[in-house]
Amino acid sequence: MSSNGLKLRGEVNIPGDKSISHRAIMLSSISNGKNIIKNFLNGEDCLSTIDCFKKMGTKVEKCRKNEVIIHGMGLRKLKKPIQNLDVGNSGTTIRLIMGILAGQNFESTLIGDNSIAKRPMKRVTDPLRLMGANIYGNEDANFTPITVNGGNLNGIEYNMPIASAQVKSSIILASLYANSPTKIIEKNKSRNHTEIMLKSFGADIDISGKEIYVKPVQNLYSEDIYIPGDISSAAFFIAGASIIEGSEILVRNVGLNETRTGILDVLKNMSGNFEILNKKYVCGELMGDILVKHSNLNSTTIDSKLIPRLIDEIPIIAVMATQAEGTTIIKNAKELKVKESNRISSVVSNLKKMGADIEEMDDGMVIKGPTKLSGCNIESFSDHRIAMAFSIASLVASGDTNIDNTRCVEISFPGFYDILKEITC
Numbered sequence: 001m002s003s004n005g006l007k008l009r010g011e012v013n014i015p016g017d018k019s020i021s022h023r024a025i026m027l028s029s030i031s032n033g034k035n036i037i038k039n040f041l042n043g044e045d046c047l048s049t050i051d052c053f054k055k056m057g058t059k060v061e062k063c064r065k066n067e068v069i070i071h072g073m074g075l076r077k078l079k080k081p082i083q084n085l086d087v088g089n090s091g092t093t094i095r096l097i098m099g100i101l102a103g104q105n106f107e108s109t110l111i112g113d114n115s116i117a118k119r120p121m122k123r124v125t126d127p128l129r130l131m132g133a134n135i136y137g138n139e140d141a142n143f144t145p146i147t148v149n150g151g152n153l154n155g156i157e158y159n160m161p162i163a164s165a166q167v168k169s170s171i172i173l174a175s176l177y178a179n180s181p182t183k184i185i186e187k188n189k190s191r192n193h194t195e196i197m198l199k200s201f202g203a204d205i206d207i208s209g210k211e212i213y214v215k216p217v218q219n220l221y222s223e224d225i226y227i228p229g230d231i232s233s234a235a236f237f238i239a240g241a242s243i244i245e246g247s248e249i250l251v252r253n254v255g256l257n258e259t260r261t262g263i264l265d266v267l268k269n270m271s272g273n274f275e276i277l278n279k280k281y282v283c284g285e286l287m288g289d290i291l292v293k294h295s296n297l298n299s300t301t302i303d304s305k306l307i308p309r310l311i312d313e314i315p316i317i318a319v320m321a322t323q324a325e326g327t328t329i330i331k332n333a334k335e336l337k338v339k340e341s342n343r344i345s346s347v348v349s350n351l352k353k354m355g356a357d358i359e360e361m362d363d364g365m366v367i368k369g370p371t372k373l374s375g376c377n378i379e380s381f382s383d384h385r386i387a388m389a390f391s392i393a394s395l396v397a398s399g400d401t402n403i404d405n406t407r408c409v410e411i412s413f414p415g416f417y418d419i420l421k422e423i424t425c
């Protein structure tokens with residue numbers, strides 16, 4: 001129960017999905033014609049993607065608050081940027097754009113912020129080099145600044161060494177430009193928004209289990225896109241309502257693509273109390289409303305197959321686990337170490353400070369609950385998901401919690417604190 005008697009109640013509209021917003025800008029920019037994108041996420045990461053494509057000649061009109069019109073340049077007609085392409089904090093921008101740049105007939109350089117400078121790019125550089133792209137950069141093009149000299153590409157057969165939608169998507173995008181088909185074999189199924197959206201833009205792409213076949217194309221059609229609410233953002237309120245006694249919230253229009261709903265599977269395993277209403281497909285993506293009520297949670301185990309379906313939700317799942325009865329184990333989650341911060345150590349160090357019974361593992365964490373959390377000074381590590389997860393943790397903690405640099409929530413969820421305030425009563 002919230003130590004100060006507060007609970008979460010009411011209806012919430014979640015901003016558009018970050019992953020889908022990036023893809024909508026990218027595919028629209030390389031399509032032929034005008035694309036209207038509705039419910040676009042105006043978060044800093046997606047604005048970085050817009051900025052990169054503007055520098056390559058894409059005309060972008062911002063209409064109403066969350067509506068963007070993109071006039072596509074065509075698959076091969078992006079222009080060589082005069083300045084470096086700055087991806088800011090966004091891993092999705094840099095990795096997916098590298099796939100598109102690999103197919104362009106010009107050289108361009110990608111830069112980003114201090115966090116991006118520490119994140120590995122070899123996972124994308126390697127397959128793109130196999131396709132024939134020339135890529136240079138720090139430590140054999142593992143780190144920014146990275147220069148991509150695009151041109152003639154060949155199709156490849158690629159067994160993914162890690163489960164990553166960013167890597168998969170980068171290869172898929174490069175495959176559009178190749179002179180022969182590409183086959184990608186996924187390690188574990190990761191989010192498939194690129195595949196879904198590319199099909200609606202007219203790409204020749206087939207999926208069979210963990211195998212993806214992409215044939216090169218001459219053109220992509222233009223397409224209007226409605227973006228569902230981001231389940232990774234909804235997760236903070238879903239978890240909050242689940243652990244705070246007396247809570248009941250209705251989260252509207254959330255994306256329910258099954259490659260993203262691992263958090264709901266976990267909540268079900270933990271005996272969470274939620275219901276999905278009004279399911280419908282929009283632009284090939286399943287969406288619906290989620291009604292969540294407080295419940296007494298049990299522990300759970302989260303392993304490799306589930307990890308890609310909830311990778312961004314692990315910080316808030318760890319917070320939930322501190323309030324659940326029993327031992328929660330999160331394993332095979334080494335990828336957390338190369339996110340916006342090392343999310344294994346960011347979560348463990350902060351939860352330890354709050355008094356949780358949590359142990360750091362090389363590939364995850366073990367949490368024993370339930371524990372009463374105490375307010376303290378929390379480090380966000382300038383990581384948006386850490387700031388939001390611990391804002392929810394502070395609601396079940398006694399005393400005051402201070403989180404540094406909560407401004408970073410602007411990366412993926414502008415308005416997070418306004419919504420939280422609205423539903424806290």
Ligand code: S3P
Binds near residue numbers: 018165169335
């Ligand atoms: C994303 C894929 C995931 C996720 C990231 C967004 C995407 O990264 O963590 O926030 O939009 O494709 P990985 O592909 O590195 O797992």
